[in-house]
Structure formats: C-alpha cells, structure tokens
Amino acid sequence: MTNTTGTDPHSSAHPAPPEPGVLQLGPLHPVLEEALASEFSALRLPEDPAEQDRFLARHAEQVRVAVGSGRTGVGTDLMRRLPRLEAVVHFGVGYDGTDAAEAAARGIVMSNTPDVLTDAVADTALALYLDVLRRFSAADRYVRDGLWESAGNFPLSRHASGRRVGVLGLGRIGRAVATRLEALGCEIHYHNRRPATGSGYAYHGSAAELAAAVEVLVVAVPGGPDSAGTVDAGVLAALGPEGFLVNVARGSVVDEPALVAALQEGRLGGAGLDVFADEPRVPAALRELDTVVLLPHVGSATVETRREMAELALRNLRSYLADGTLVTPVA
Structure with missing residues (x-):
C-alpha cells in the first residue's frame, strides 16, 4: 500500500525525547x-x-x-x-x-x-608536612645525586612530632588534617570566619594571629574570590624564618610572589605545596629552592x-x- 501520510511507516509513533541539554x-x-x-x-x-x-x-x-x-x-x-x-x-x-x-x-x-576526597587530601597535607620538616624529598635527591658518598651525611632536619600547627580552614578537610596531626602529638590551632562548635582547638581571630601562634600553617580553606590572597606577606612574616607553610587548598589563597620572596630571603623556613596560582605553571624560583616540596596538584589523585x-x-x-x-x- 502506498503511504499517503508523508511519514516514514517504519518510524516510531512517538517523537524522540529532547536531549537533556x-x-x-x-x-x-x-x-x-x-x-x-x-x-x-x-x-x-x-x-x-x-x-x-x-x-x-x-x-x-x-x-x-x-x-x-x-x-x-x-x-x-x-x-x-x-x-x-x-x-x-x-x-x-x-x-x-x-x-x-x-x-x-x-x-x-x-x-x-x-x-569523598577528604581523606586523600588530608593524607597529602600530612605527607607534605612530614616531607617539608624532615626534608625527605631533598634527602632522596641527595642520595640519587651521589652526594651521600661524595659529600658525607645529609644535613639535619626538623622534628615533626609535637609541633604547634595552625589549620587555616577547619572544614571537613581541615578537621581530617587536624586529626592526623593530633596523632603526632601536635597542638592544634585554627582560624575560621567564626569559631567551630565543639572543636576543642585554640581559635584565633585572623590568619595573621594564627600564623603568629604556630610553627607550621596548613592551608585548607575553599578557593575563590573570598579567600584570594588570605596568606599574604603579613601572614608569612608572622610565621617567620623558623616557620613552615603547607598548602592543599588553592594556589590563589597564597600571595605567591610574597611566598617566593620570603623563601628566597630566608624569612620563611620552607613550604610544602600541592597547588599554585597559575597551574600547571610553577615559578622557576620555587623549583630551584631545596626548602620547598612541590606536588602537581595531586591531593585527591588516587584511583x-x-x-x-x-x-x-x-x-x-x-x-x-x-x-x-x-x-x-x-x-
């Protein structure tokens, strides 16, 4: 029979649903x-x-x-x-x-x-904390470069247990970082926009006040315009030449030029960084410093x-x- 309707007799009687967009x-x-x-x-x-x-x-x-x-x-x-x-x-x-x-x-x-990524990022923060204080990556390079044989023992590093540690941003990840550091006997301090209910940790009213009270500052705040540049030259100065910075948040949270200058001039002891201001570009000055541990934003990068x-x-x-x-x- 001839199709007189102008439609395909083999097509569905109902039109296909629209794409979800x-x-x-x-x-x-x-x-x-x-x-x-x-x-x-x-x-x-x-x-x-x-x-x-x-x-x-x-x-x-x-x-x-x-x-x-x-x-x-x-x-x-x-x-x-x-x-x-x-x-x-x-x-x-x-x-x-x-x-x-x-x-x-x-x-x-x-x-x-x-x-779902809280534990992985907190583990990364702990690894950076241990590495930058104990200088394990630097020691690994020392062995690989044959310096243990030619130059003698590797220089002494810093003790990681029992430190005063500040957590900037006591959210899910910040709390998980604090729990891990408590297991090392660390004294935990923190700064949020407002005190966290039931934390039991020492609260400070600003990032600079927190940095002045601790030996290591771990950055775990959300990124975005509200937190951009929170860790500025003043915060780094408050940490001082014996202080260390660990950042597993966003590169935008830290004033990167101020961080580079503080490290180059010995006004900061060291830094463990998983994030940077202009990823994947990392300042050459940071790559040249042996007091810095650099990771390619792998905080949540587990299978x-x-x-x-x-x-x-x-x-x-x-x-x-x-x-x-x-x-x-x-x-």
Missing part, C-alpha cells in the same frame, strides 16, 4: 566522560576560543546543565552566554572556576563532591577517590535531571 567542560574522569556521552549525549565545549564562539552560537540555547571540574567551571563570560543554564555540576570539592556570585544572582544551582568523585558527580546530574534536586548542593 548537558554540556561538558574540559577533560574529566573517564567514568564521568563515558556516562556523559552515552547516557546524556552531552555536548562538549571546544578548547579553542574561535571554535567556542561558533559552538556557542549554535548550541548555547540548548544547555541546561554544565559539568566541569573545580578549575574548569562556568566563568562569568561563559555563564552570560548560556541563557538557559540552570545548574553546574562540579567534579571536585572546589568550584572556584565558576562565578558563584553570578550563579546565585541568576538562580543557577551548583553541586560539588565533598567528603579510589577520583572514581568516587565521578560517581557522585553523576548522581548529582541524574538527580537534577530527574527532579531538579542535587545530592550535594553547594550552600
């Missing part, structure tokens, strides 16, 4: 990327700016949810070019790559992946943690598309 921002964990492609037919924002312009001209109206990492979020310009954006799902506990103020003003909700982060990001995305709620919303 998901946009992937930058590279993500393979589990997350695979699900975004297979389950959500996600669009992917090109990295080249010229290609981005063409892409957004074609697809911006489709995007309801953006999925990115802590660093590759929805910045101010991109957010303004996505008129139908409703939610941003972050793979990571940080979300400083997203303009949180603009999102709040537009009613755009956000999620992150807290808790187990990254998979859990990917799965939690997916739960947030599925939940939002199902009923408009997020499993772990950013307050």
